[in-house]
Amino acid sequence: MLTxxxxxxxARYNAWQNRGLRKLLQTMPAKELNAxxxxxxxxIFATVNHLLWADTMWMSRFQGQPQPDVSLKDAxxxxxxxxxxxxxxxxxxxxILLWAEKVREVQLVSNLTWYSGLKGAEISRNMGGCVAHFFNHQTHHRGxxxxxxxxxxxxxxxxxxxLMPDQGPWL
Structure with a gap:
């Protein structure tokens, strides 16, 4: 069970990794980013855009808020x-960090239901599994x-x- x-x-790991990417990517010429x-x-630019879009989409599901205005095809x-x-x-x-600080463990064992444009159907899955996928998806594309x-x-x-600063008690 996720906690x-x-x-x-x-969420802290995600932010730490993205800080490093932001510093590096902002120094690169557009030609290199778009190659x-x-x-x-x-x-690289299409991939970081997809990842940001996906994070925004998942957060909208986790919090019951509006989805991004852009479709998966245009992510x-x-x-x-x-x-x-x-x-x-x-x-x-x-x-994401603010959400993580407020999430309750009872939410992580409940079901999350949403309409998936990719599947063209309503999906219902364990919230903890969706959160694990969310963080794994970030790590996969950043890799x-x-x-x-x-x-x-x-x-x-x-x-x-x-190596993450202020690792917390889990390490």
């Missing part, structure tokens, strides 16, 4: 520039981005959780 502390730790790197969504264009992405990424990471940046000869910050 509130797990959610807080993963097809063989990632699932092609370019790779969620933000028009790296500067707009960086600002929205910062805000979203703060929002692709990290590999692409490393392949370009850049040095992104480490991804090991035990």
């Amino acid at each position: 509130r502390e797990y959610c807080i730790t993963m 097809d790197r063989g990632l699932f969504f092609g370019s 790779v264009h969620f933000q028009p520039t790296i500067a707009a992405w960086a600002g929205e990424r910062f805000r979203t990471d703060g929002h 692709q981005i990290h590999a692409a940046l490393t392949g370009m000869g850049l040095k992104p910050e480490p991804t090991d959780m035990f």
Whole structure:
């Protein structure tokens, strides 16, 4: 069973990793950000846009709030520039942490029901499983981005959780 502390730790990890990406990506030329790197969504910029869109979508489900105005098909264009992405990424990471600090464990064992545009149907799943997927999805795509940046000869910050500042009691 997931706990509130797990959610807080993963939200902090997410924000820490995204801070490092924001610092690095904002220094890169648009041509490099938009080059097809063989990632699932092609370019680094398309991938970070997809990830921000997905985080926004999942948070709307977790909190019963409006979904992003952009469809999954257009998620790779969620933000028009790296500067707009960086600002929205910062805000979203703060929002995720605030949610994690307030989530109750009873919510994590209940069911979450939403309409999935991808499946074209209503879906109902355990909230804890959805939250685990949410954090795993972030790590998965950031791993692709990290590999692409490393392949370009850049040095992104480490991804090991035990190196995270103020790790909390779980480590």
